[in-house]
Structures are given as structure tokens and as C-alpha cells.
Amino acid sequence: MALSEDQMKAMHKKREKILQEATMLFAVHGYNDTTIAKVANAAGISFGSVFTYFASKEELFYATIKEPLEKLGEELLSFDSNAVNPMKEIEALVQKHVLLISQQPVYLRLFQQVLGQPERFKREFEILNQFFQLFQNKMGILIKRGQELGQLRILHVEAVAISYLSFLNGLRLTTIDGPEHDVWKLFVPCGIQLFGPVE
Amino acid sequence: MALSEDQMKAMHKKREKILQEATMLFAVHGYNDTTIAKVANAAGISFGSVFTYFASKEELFYATIKEPLEKLGEELLSFDSNAVNPMKEIEALVQKHVLLISQQPVYLRLFQQVLGQPERFKREFEILNQFFQLFQNKMGILIKRGQELGQLRILHVEAVAISYLSFLNGLRLTTIDGPEHDVWKLFVPCGIQLFGPVE
Amino acid sequence: MALSEDQMKAMHKKREKILQEATMLFAVHGYNDTTIAKVANAAGISFGSVFTYFASKEELFYATIKEPLEKLGEELLSFDSNAVNPMKEIEALVQKHVLLISQQPVYLRLFQQVLGQPERFKREFEILNQFFQLFQNKMGILIKRGQELGQLRILHVEAVAISYLSFLNGLRLTTIDGPEHDVWKLFVPCGIQLFGPVE
Amino acid sequence: MALSEDQMKAMHKKREKILQEATMLFAVHGYNDTTIAKVANAAGISFGSVFTYFASKEELFYATIKEPLEKLGEELLSFDSNAVNPMKEIEALVQKHVLLISQQPVYLRLFQQVLGQPERFKREFEILNQFFQLFQNKMGILIKRGQELGQLRILHVEAVAISYLSFLNGLRLTTIDGPEHDVWKLFVPCGIQLFGPVE
DNA sequence: TATGAATGAGCATTCATTCAT
């Protein structure tokens, strides 16, 4: 018997709920200290049900990394690497990036954990790394054009891109925890400096 | 009868060996997947002996973070915040920092893990954070002076310091793993840019 | 979906089985030499299941003391402290008590262990002691009335009650192990003597 | 090389010290929770030395039971089972026994533990039991003579002896903990009652 | 004899996963 549309919707909703609670718990307590029981409890369902939606704990963690990455990644990549005015694009982009990062306090914790144990979280590290490559490449084009146009100093393009990613990633390490934009805005000029703006 | 000098030395050596192997294992497999048995095995002793040197797994992990931090921290902080020529000092310092960081591939992994789970690794996070504060403050003085002398653009001092720390910390996130200095040197100019050098 | 009635019953039965086997093992081998594995094995379940029914070994031991105490205690206390003829009541009561005690060879061993280590088995000692107080008090009333009516010699009421408890408790220390009533009956007159019957 | 007299003395003293501290610890915390390290610590020596004096923990516990039993037993047995006036002898003996028992709060705890786990502490139980037999027999003679002389009611001799032992043993179960003799004296008449004194 | 580092057997407990209801 096929499931009704309502049931489908309800299941989708439940899946989202599990994912959301799992993200929170994984971020705060880490992979091992987050038990399936805790996730189920937070999601208001029985722990057996978690296995209806995710084949294993590993799978759940993977989903927890992957699905938001798709959204976040898309947003981080939504800039024009062929913009007429690279410098202007960079300025806009840093602003957007810093804002985005500041709004993902929980999620970025997960990244840290994966990045801190790449051997252990192989699959997760893989997709993160893949995104990093993409990001690096696209940024590279923009940076290169900026340098060619004389807007940016001549620096090793890849190194700049990596440095910028490090910068973004590291922002979350600060103890400045609230997402009050005013604080985060201070980092925008710093981020822009990384690209080596002339004058 | 107290222990002989030779025995004391042997014990110290054994302790160091445990610490070293534990660092490696923690870095590669993470806290939970590193069992005391594995550490003991790697160190070539019985697992019971680990407890002769470290009261618990937690304690071992803590030592693994703390003791190297003292050395590394000292090196990172060994610059003159009142240098006559702040810009020159910064250039030298970035070079040294990037080199140091590039030589600590294993150890920095541990940092990531702690930073990714500050609630779980409270004590460890605490001392890391403490060092961050120190570093930030000392850097702040140097940056401020650079700005006052017109060598650096006017940027929010604290934000620059934090950005620089993020940059350093994040370098390890790249997949460029070998400590071949030539690669790492590319990041030096990027790091310097962060401070907003005039001209 | 809640558990079916049958399941509930089965679980209750299993819990009882664990409790029973644990009691036996604790009594024979003591707390420390009784491993959860042995209990599970004796109960015919996996050791993991023991934790489904009892949160910890301590908890299991506690239940092992508490639950039977409630039953046994009620029986030991089921006498009329305001009986018209205290002496008769005492005679009946000693008979009943000695019989009861003779039927609890296993369980009383647990008492000994708790009484032998009150600091270690604090909670268990507490409830035992509480029962002792109750028993002592109720016995006290009966004894006092017996003395007032001239049926019993004048002795320190509390001391008599305590002595009687000691007597009951100590019976189990004898090597006469079978619950053949004929042997146990011999102790009834001795118990009665403790109250100081006149004539 | 033979040990000097002084050394012998010192060793004997040390052995006594260990035994004393072990008795205390075993009594309060039980066999398993009393570690050799704790005993050594309490005795002010290194734990390795404990094994110089006692072959194993079991042996130490055994000594802890056996040696005091010899002294205590002798005192408890120092009465004249052929006394001209059995009743008088019994009165004196109960007084002495109750006093003795009241002065052994720590040691009697050990008895309880052994009696609560006879299978586990086989050897210890054996010697305790052996003493019980001796005591029972000697008491039996006295009781029998008392009954023949018409001083005591006719009761099952063995049962009386066992009851009396139970009574003595159980006294320690009361919460009256101080060795203030006045309290303990109250139990003397109760003990005497057990023998069924005529009139 | 005294010391205490080294050893490893032994155990309580956790928790992902399975599966009957």
C-alpha cells in the first residue's frame, strides 16, 4: 500500500526534525557523546524510529554534514567570478561570507570536528574537501582577474584562496559568540585585506 | 629507598614516549577511537602502565594538549611588541609563525578537536583560550603601534589579531600536508596582508 | 505503541527471575564476587538485559534487600501489640517468628552482609535499621504491657526487644541448616525466655 | 646472616601495626574495598612491604580473623563449667561476656562479614565455627548442670547455648554504639533470662 | 628487607543495532 501524501509529508518533517536535533547535539557534545537515544529524545520519538530514517549513526552524522553543506555551499559560491569589477565583487562577497558564517555557529562546529579527525570521518571530510576545492577554484579565478586588472597585489593565487578559507573557518573559533552583526562586520575589512587590495 | 637517578630518567623517558604516541593517536583517530590499549601498545608497554603515568585517559589527553602548548606558545609569543619598526617585526613574525605551524601537523589536529567540542573538552579549551587571549593582546599592541606609525592601515585591532589567529589555525586545514617549506612560504605574504600594510 | 499486557507480564517475570537469582548469588558469594555476568547467566538472559531492569549493580543489590524486606517485615510485624493477653501473644509470635526466620536461609545472609558493612551498604543498612526501629517499638509496647500485667519480669523494655532481635537474627548463624521445623521448634522456648516470663 | 634481636622486634611491631590497621579497614570498608595500598598507607609503609609480612591479601584477612579470635575466644571460654553454683557462674559469665562484646566493636564487624559469606571466607568461617562448637559445648555442660540442680528450667541444652551465642553476636547489631558500660549492662539481665532461671 | 614500577586479569557499564510485537 502506497503511503498517502500526508504521511509522506509527516515523515519528511520527522526526518528534518531528527536531523536538526542531531546537528545540535553532535555540534555541542561531539559524535561519541551523542547517543541515538538522546537524539530520539530531543526529537520526541522513540530511538527505534531513528533507524527508520537513517540506516546507522554514521549515516545520520553524514547527513548532518552533507545536507546543510549543500545549502551553505551554494550560498558561499553564489558570486560572479567573472564580475566586471573583481574588487567590488570581492568586497561584496566578503561581507556576505562573514555574515553567513556568523549565522552558522552550530553547524560550523561540526566542520571543526570533521576537520580535526579527517581519518575518522573520511566520507564527511571528502565532501568538505571537495567543496573547498570548488570554492578555492572559483575564488582563484576572481583573484586572478583582480590581479590582472591591477586591483590586487600579485600574490600566489591559490595561497590567497586558502588563506581566505582559513580566515572564514577560523572566525568561529573566537569567543565572540552572539550573531550581533556589528561585531562581525569588523572582520569584513580584515577579510578584504587578505586579497591584497592595492591602495 | 627512593628511586635511583637512572630509574627516574627511564620513567621520564617512558612518560614522554606515552605522551608522544598518544598525541599521534589522538590526532589521527580522535579521542574516543584512541583506546588506552592502543596507546600502550604503541608505546611498547602494558596498558596498566599507562595509569602509572597518567591518572586517567582524560588526564592523558589533557597533558597531550597542555605540555606542547607551553612550548609552542612560548615560541609563538617570542616577538617584540615594542619593536622600533613594527612592520619589520610583523614580517619576521609571520614568517616564523607560518614555519612553526607548518611543523606541527599532528599537534594542531588536537587543537581542532578541542576547538570543535569546547563543552566536552572544557579544561583543554580553557588553556587554549587563555593562550589565545595572551596572543591576541600581545599582537594587539604591535598592530596598534604599526597603525600609529602609519605603517598599517587603520583597522579594528582586535579583529585583526583574531583574523590572524584564524588564518594561522586554518592553514592546517589545507590538504597541503608536507612540511616542505617552499609551499608554506607562499602563505607568508598572505598573512602579512591581513595586517593591512600601507603601500 | 505501548507494550502489550503479555509483554508486561513477561517482563515482570523476568525481573523477578533476575532478582531471585541475584539474591541467591549475592547470598552465597557476596556482593563483589557476584558479577552481573553470573546473574545474567543464572537468569538465562544476556548480561546486557540485566541493565534493562536494574540501573546498576548497586541498584540490583538494593532491590534484593528492599523488596523481600517489605514482605518479611510485614509478616514479622503482624502481631497485636495490644493483645488482651500479652504473654499468649508473645508465645504465638515467637513461634511464628522462628518459623519465618527458619524459612529464609538465603535472604538472611544478605542481611548479615549489610549489617557487617553498614558504611559500605548505606542505603541498605538504612532501611534495615528503619525496620529494626519499627519492630523494636512495636515489640516494646507488647513487652511493657506484659510487665504491667505481671506476666513478665521487670526488665529494660528496649533491651529485651533488641535482645530478641539479636536472637532471631543470630539463629541463622547456626550450622543447623535444614528448615526441618522440628529443629527450629527447639528455639521457640528459648526465645520466649528472653522476655522473662514469670513462673 | 641472622637478624638481630632489635630487628626481630621491629619486624614484629610492624607486623602488628599492619594487622591492626587492616582489621580496622576490613571492618569498616569490607574485604574488597580494602586495598593493600590503603592498608600500607595506614600503616605508614610501602605496599610492597605488606607482602613481606603476609603472603597475600587472603592471608592477611585470615590473620585478621584468627589472631584476635584466639585471645577473645580464650577470654570468652574462661569460665568454670563445673562450678559448684552454675547459676552464679552464669550470672558472672553473662556480665563478663556482654562487657567483652561491647569492647570489640570493630572486630565483631569482621565476624559478621565472615558469617554473611561462609562460602567465600571458608577458612575464616571454619575457625569461627570451630570456636562456636567449643563454646557451645562448654556452655552446654554448665547449662545441663544448672538444670539438674533445679536452678534452670528444662530447655533444650544445645538450643539454649546457640541462642545465647546468637544473642551475644547480635548485640553488635544495635545502634547503641558507644562502649559506655551503663548501656550494655542493661543487656545482662536479658542474657541471663535466656538460660531460663527459675524464680 | 624495603620500595614501587610493571603487569594483566577481571568487571561494570554503555550503546548501536536488531527484531518481535
Next chain:
DNA sequence: CATGAATGAATGCTCATTCAT
């Protein structure tokens, strides 16, 4: 599909005992 009882592998830690110094 939802539930939660059952399972047992895995692991940190304790501690008696040995033995080199």
C-alpha cells in the same frame, strides 16, 4: 511505520601480585 526489549562487543579502570633495584 513505531516502539523498546534484547543483545553483546568494546573499553576504562582497579588492584593483587611480581620482581628488579
